[in-house]
Amino acid sequence: MHRVVPQPARGRGRGGEGDLSEQGFAFLLLSPAALLIVVVVLVPLIITFVYTLTDMNLLSDTKGRFMGLANYGAVLGSSWFWESLGRTLYFTFVSLILEVGLGLLFALLLAGSFPGVGALRALVILPWAIPTNVSGALWKWILHPDYGALNALLSWLGLIKEYQAWLGQPWLAMNMVILADVWKMAPYSAIFFLAALQFINRSLYEAARIDGAGVFRRFRYVTFPHLVPTLLVVVVMRSMEKFKAFDLFYIMTKGGPANGTKVLTYDAYLRGFDNLDYSAAATISYVIAFLVLAFTIVYLRLGRQEDIHD
């Protein structure tokens, strides 16, 4: 009996009529992943955009009506939006500056070679390895007005007379959330900077030393210029993430006290899932996305200018 030996798929133009071309085969392999992206990313994005143009307040009598850009007008024309945006920007920039500053400092320290540096590097990374909701709960306990470790420490050091409600005043609470965020994410920046530091040619430092440059001048003229591309990446990524921060606020303050920590994403969450106003929530989400896009464009432009200067 004659047996048909299966032939492996060949490259373009080599196979028979029923064979797939190499390109077709590649598309076939990519299609499950592409389908997944379309279903879980693209479709929700489009539906959310449609929500921003229609009345999707579940409690409204005119649910489903086309609204044009009225939702954007309502959001941008309200005072609560600008208040939340102000808080979001404060959180983003203050925590970004602290996080990048501390991250850089950690990286410079950890780039040195001294006994135990390996263990220290592992230790510094630890906060980053903790899930955000866990670190949020951790900080909520650290800042607890009655049993909190921070109160115990400061009162033991004699710095405070009575225990403080760290999350009890609007501005103070916001700064405490910033503290929690910086504690967790500074190691992340540190890892990036540490990696960049490894690539700097050691001979440059020697040359600088011979030229009589001190520690600060070596940092300013040798280290820092080499860190700029990494700095740009860290700043872009982290400011995007910070602008969308939600979990720490949800766990630590729920937007309080007196709305002091109500950032845009938390506002969107409340309007969508608490007030059933999906239009407002979707509109805020799109405004956040546009703002993040604007940030990124600005950063990229700045980055390009840096490249030209180099």
Place this chain on the structure above:
Amino acid sequence: MAKKSIVLFALMALVGAGLWAADKVVLNALFMKQAGFSEEDITAGTKDFMDKNPGIQVNLTFVAYEELEQKILTAAAAGGYDVVLSDGPFTAKFAKGGIVKEIPPLAAADKADIFPGALDACEYLGKYWGMPWINDVRYLFYNKKMLQQAGFKNPPATLDEMIAQAKALKAKKIVEYPIVLPWNQAETLTCDFTTITALFGGAMAKDGKPTLYNDANKKALDWMVAAIKQGLVNPKSITYGEDDINGVFAGGNAAFMFNWTYAYGVTNDPSQSKVVGDVGIAMIPGNGKVKSATVNGGQPLSIASGSKHPNEAWAYILYMTGKDFQRAHPTNSLPIWRSLYDDPNVVKSNPDVVKVAKTQYDYIVNRPKVPYYSAFSSMLQVKIQEALLGRKSADQALKEAQTEGEALAQ
């Protein structure tokens, strides 16, 4: 050969099990983890129900209270759940938003036996959208030992008495901040504001419209602000939720608090309390002509609008809210049925609480039954906190709350 028959047998068993399961009506029910009936109570009751109704299988999901509403909103309407644990303030919103179904009519005798306040929380526009299940209100908890030390025999019956006792406790240095209340920026603050405005003869809404800016409500908010200013209410109260104040009270750092029934168990649990045996429970103190008032914290069971088996879901709800289940599990949530309050098993479960509850339930006040309640409550919490922090006067805070409330109502 033997191998083949084993595989064949296993396959048949698998198919058989699949057919058996497919034959059953499967209900998915959503409950919460904290407060009210425990996970064990619910699991035991559900097992009983399934034993009595072999054609129905009920799958249980337990989430934290904070996740409940979101879970219902995202899954219930799409058919993810058949039976959901709702909450009084969700009723109007869920009804109007098409999240839950109207329940079948109740028998007149049953209606008459359920506490009116509990049933009222399930009503919106003349229809009922859930069946009362967890029955809970806030009570006054007091530290008997501290009151004795200060020379008081009885807990306060009025707000004035409570303030007088608190002043004495503070003056005698028995406790620095005699009163602790759960006033963080969350629903708990609106709960206490509901109670306190009712004590001053006020109300937050009428006929679906906000009524925040009036003398009674202003007096209520002024009372709250003054109590904090005088150091009678712990100033950290604005960061505390219900669990936090249990901790303060259980640590012997407060003589009075308003809290739900479960606080009695927590503050009498030796593993988490220093004041076991000293905890007293009483009605919320009255004020002038108002003998008492307390916010309704009861939660109904509802049929999700996306349910494909509403009849079976209703049968399950009737079982879980029925007298047999409620009589058998009174420890964590007292019955919704008035007639069960003389039942020996119910009385035995917690004699002190049952005695107070029986009377306190007659003074139930519901939070405003308006579809825009969530936005209304969130807005109000901020205004109240601004007054409590001294950033705005009570007058100004409520005036703004009224304007913003009216905008939400439109």
